[in-house]
Amino acid sequence: MQLSAAPYEERLTAPRSWWFVSFLVGVSMALILLPFGTLPLLGGLVGGTAVAAVAASAYGSPRIRVVGDSLIAGEAKIPVTALGDTEVLDAEEARAWRTYKADTRAFLLLRSYIPTALKVEVTDPQDPTPYLYLSTREPERLARALEAARGAAAQA
Template structure:
């Protein structure tokens, strides 16, 4: 039986300004097709806006979740028992860990439009990943959810 200690779920959605940019891409496509008449202009506006919106939406679709005894970050699923200490990164420190402090072996789920992050040490000796870098709008809440899941997992006797 798994305990759901402090559930956490966050979608790293793209900022609102990206939707305006998507519309402007559609306007650009419409302007490119201007010499060909009204129907191509409308097609360029609709098609360009839709294509740009799909790109913005897919880039902003990853989720970070703490479910049962696992941390799910994008496509990665890591048992909380394999995780160690968490460090909340404020904007300047987060930028440092995205750039010159970064380890090429680290798992990075980063979105540059989210200024804060959480760095979580990976303690599994079988895993070459030294840490997880997770862009998040609520790093304190995510750290608390991981810690609560780890405690709940440690308190539950292993099933044989």
């Protein structure tokens, strides 16, 4: 498989503040276990922090990639030939497409801590999904990568 002319990869990592909150969860567990002694207190601190950190890491693990002639967004893999126009969404438009403009049939890979997004039309007539909504920190770069991959697929 050949890489596209403009490869793109982004991990939708959780913000730094979530890691601090993970530590605070550990502190809370330690305080809960304080009456039982020092060892349970330390176990609560370590265990609570670890569990909260794993949850934050798992929520921030989806990736968006343009590889070869495919867009991989989370667990979805779509050939770029099945995609149409892209629309870069600023924070206000992204919020509108997440709420009152949203179509229940759309594929949404959204993270509330990422304010911008890219909306990609699905042109495959056999796919009932009207569009993809992808939270991304770099929507212009993702749109360029998709356009380059479509151009490379059309030439092949």
